[in-house]
Amino acid sequence: MNDAIALKAEGLYKVFGRNAEAAVDKLRAGTPRDQLGGATAAVIDASFEVMRGEIFVVMGLSGSGKSTLIRMLNGLHPATTGSVEIGGEPITATSPKRLREVRRTKVSMVFQHFALLPHRTVIDNVAYGLEIQGMGREERIARARKVTEIVGLAGWEEKHPGELSGGMQQRVGLARALAADTEVLLMDEAFSALDPLIRRGMQDQLLELQTELGKTIIFITHDLNEAMYIGDRIAVMRDGRIVQIGTPEEILTDPANDYVEQFVQDVDRAKVLTAESVMRPARAVVHTGAGPRAALTLMRDEQVAGAYVVNRDRSIVGWVRDRDVFDLVRKGSTDLTPAVKPDHGAVPADTALADLFIPSLEAALPLGVVDHRDRLVGVIPRVTLLAALGGEPEAAATASPRPDPLPTEMVDQLLESAVGAGAADAKEAR
Amino acid sequence: MDIRIPVGSWIKDFFDWLEDTFSWLFEALRQLFIWMFDAVDWVFATPPALVVIALVAAAALLARGWRFALGSAIGLLFIMSVNQWDNAVDSLALVLVAAFLAVVISIPLGIWAARNDTVSAVLKPVMDFLQTLPAFVYLVPALGLFRIGVAPGIIATLIFAMAPGVRLTELGIRGVDKEVVEAGQAFGAHPRRILRQIQIPLAMPSIMAGVNQIIMLSLSMVVIAGLVGAGGLGGDVAQAISALNVGLGFEAGLSVVVLAILLDRFTASFGKGLGLYSRWRRAAVAKKEADEQARFDAELVEVGGPRRSPGAGGGGGSL
Incomplete structure (x- = not known):
């Protein structure tokens, strides 16, 4: 077991519907995804490793299976076959009790629509993970307050989520995940429901926090620019399969196939490529x-x-x-x-x-x-x-080099000899 | 062509068998129902009517406000003045006992159905059946199993009124935002804890609507129960029908209407934040939260935290 690996997924399949196992066998044998009969393959043969402290982005359009994939990483969707390990701890094929234990201590999640408890105050929402971990009230409130402050919500502790703007609600969601103090953070389209300006602010804040806290983050998005901006590495998904994994620059400069190439066509290169x-x-x-x-x-x-x-x-x-x-x-x-x-x-x-x-x-x-x-x-x-x-x-x-200008003396000479009057203009123009 | 399926005799045989085999159970239930009914009846019938009216009005004030308090006092005084007070108290006791039992049975059933698709698939047609079968039809076997009196009235009312409780509970819990439930799971909460801390609180409006429906259906059944000797307002209505007594029929009928309005408004106000009680409670919660916030803020000033004061937009920043 390599210590540098925070999360490892191997040969993950998720098939919904009847005869899921048989459908996996068919997929392995090369049957196309749309010829499985009643079964729907959401994730097909996904394998990847995420290093400690890395921001790993899974990017794809809606229906590409990315949301299912992230839910398989903490067992919200049990995998049809394949295995997931978080910090060496298996997620797949484990007892519900053990799985809950892993979720409490090793992996937390941020949701697209925040998923806050509307009947609880901000501080109680942030402390929710700690509460489930069994921490006493005094201690968990103290911890939650620190995290609330880190995400910039100090002064809002006793408000209810409904009184907060979308961006602030998502910071509560982020704080809740951070407070649980798990090594791995799953973020499912965490910023997609926010306004563009706020989204940008949240992205910056996430990067800042990640530098500070060194969490391992797995981030799902359909927004390529977002993926390129925050991702250390990006996995591009299409129709349930991961078609390419690489750094933003690799994806951009060396797309694995036409699909990825088309996808990255309209990305803002000026923001992704570096000097x-x-x-x-x-x-x-x-x-x-x-x-x-x-x-x-x-x-x-x-x-x-x-x-x-x-x-x-x-x-x-x-x-x-x-x-x-x-x-x-x-x-x-x-x-x-x-x-x-x-x-x-x-x-x-x-x-x-x-x-x-x-x-x-x-x-x-x-x-x-x-x-x-x-x-x-x-x-x-x-x-x-x-x-x-x-x-x-x-x-x-x-690129053909810009034609070198003629040496000035030559031009001057020629102009003076030909049209005496134009020489002054020519000099000024220089 | 003469096809006669003897459904009737099958069902009769079934109930006969039930009666023979489980008579001890039905007798025990009968005693339980009668005891509960007597207890509730005693609570309302023992004090003088005016005292009860005053208490109900006070409760109305706490639950919804002064207008409802006034209205309920006037309505109850009307019942008293048409000489239906005792009947109304009997009916009220029957409704409360039947509705209480229906809630106790239907909410757990609804929760179970919400968590298990098979249970849901089985319960749905059963509930449809119970709700559409003419209410009088329950009364016949109920009479056979529980003998004449309050008990068959309670059992028939209970069965008739249960369905919306099950349905609305299931609907409410299934309707809780899936992501919020996932959040509970993702942080490693036990399913029972998710139910207690997330699903039930968030489904509460729907569950309370179910309770409200249970009580209203119970009341509508009470009149029918009068036919089997359950007494109360229903008894007078039944008597008025058989004697073609228009006056008595209306007096009892209007009393039922008053009771119905009272019960509906009381139950509909649960969790709506109306009335004095909610105002006090809100004030208390707000004060507690404000105190806590002030304490947090004060501590922040002491340590000189870098980010504070939401009023100044410190928390919001660019967001």
Whole structure:
């Protein structure tokens, strides 16, 4: 048993209707889902592992079996065949008593329509899981109050759910699940019933809480953008089967089949893809120790107008412009430092593409990308940014380079010799 | 063509067999019913009528408010003034005993049916049968098994009135939001606990509507029970029919109407939050919650918690 695995599902089938077992055999033999006679297959051969502290998103359209799947993970729907283990504890094929014990201590759930007890106050709702665990009133109220405060509902403890807005009710639902202090949290379309703005706020709060508390979260959604935003890994479901499991970027850049590809077509790439995933190797890079002459040579060879300056450990210092280095060389200086400008504008590697546009516009060079130790790990030319948004990052490599402008002196010469009057305009226009 | 299925004689044989085999049981039940009836009757018949009226009016005030208190006092005074008080008390006792028994039987049956599809499938046609069979028909075997008097009246009333209690209880529990029940399961609650803490409280409006229906049907049966010597207002109505006494018929009939309105309004007010009692209770609960909240808030100020004060939108934030 691997300790890093919080939940493990293997070969899960859920068939509703008569002759469920026979239907599973048929499915295994390759019978299509719609030719099972009276039985309805909701989940077919689902296997996956969820690591501790991971947010695992199961995504699919309605009717894809995702809600059934999540209910099999805590035994609300008993599996037809297959097994589920939570922290090494089997959920399938166990006694009702043992199953209740597992639900009390290992796995809690947040529901789409909140499922709060309307006749109880917020604090009693939050303490509900603890009450079932058998904790005394004083203690559970104290614990529940802490969690209520964490989700931002302090001051609402004695209200009833009906007096709260949808977003707040769901925070009560979240608090109830958190208060039970289980390792695994199941969230069934938890934010789908909320307004878009509130949903976004809840997503951020969930991510924040997850960073703080390190829970393992299994999140069901039909909203691809939501899946991409909060998921560490995503399982895409279709017609009861899991068709692909991967990180958001893998799903987006390397869809397993046409269905997934179609599905991800309208996702907002700018929000999912990160700087890291589209950056190119940085070539115009000089070390602080290198002299102006070496820097100028490099820029000439790479045919660029500037270069990033880094320390020996590749941590970024700034950038230089060819003209300034040119002046230094002319003056005979051997120190590059006077030409280094500190405003390099590099962005962290995990920045979403959406947040790269403005820095990219402001940067004189291809936008620098740094890792968490400030080391320059790559650059993003504007053309690469555009190509990534278009869904084909590779297009940047083959993109025809922008035609270089003619050297200014040549143009000036020509214009002066041909039309004397137009020269001034031409210069101004530059 | 002469086909005669002897259903009648089969059923007669069945009841004869019942009577022979379980006569001890029916005798015991008879004694129990009579004892219960006498007890309730004693409670209402012993004090002077005016005292009872005053108490009922006070109860009405607590349950629904002053208008209902006034109305019930006027109605009961009317019964007293047409000289039907004793009959009305008898009928009331019979209704209360029969309805109590019907509630005690029908609510558990309804809960059972809600949790078990087979039980539900069996009970549904049985309830349909009991409700549609003409009420007089119950009376005949009831008479045979319990002899003349209050007991057959109670048993016939009970059987007739049970159906809506079972149905509405089942409906109410099945109608409880599935997700909320799942929440109970997901946190590892025992099914009995889910029933007690989630299903029954949330199904309460429906269950109370069932209780209300039971009482109303009991009252309508009471008059019919008068035919088998159960006495009360029904007895006078039966007497008025046989003697073609219009005056007596109406006096007894109007008294039944007064009783019906009283019982309906009383039972319909359960859980509706009307009347003085609910107001007191609400105030007490609100005060307790406000105190608790104030205590929480005060503690928060002491520790200087980062997020507080919902009034300022601290709890809401952007949400």
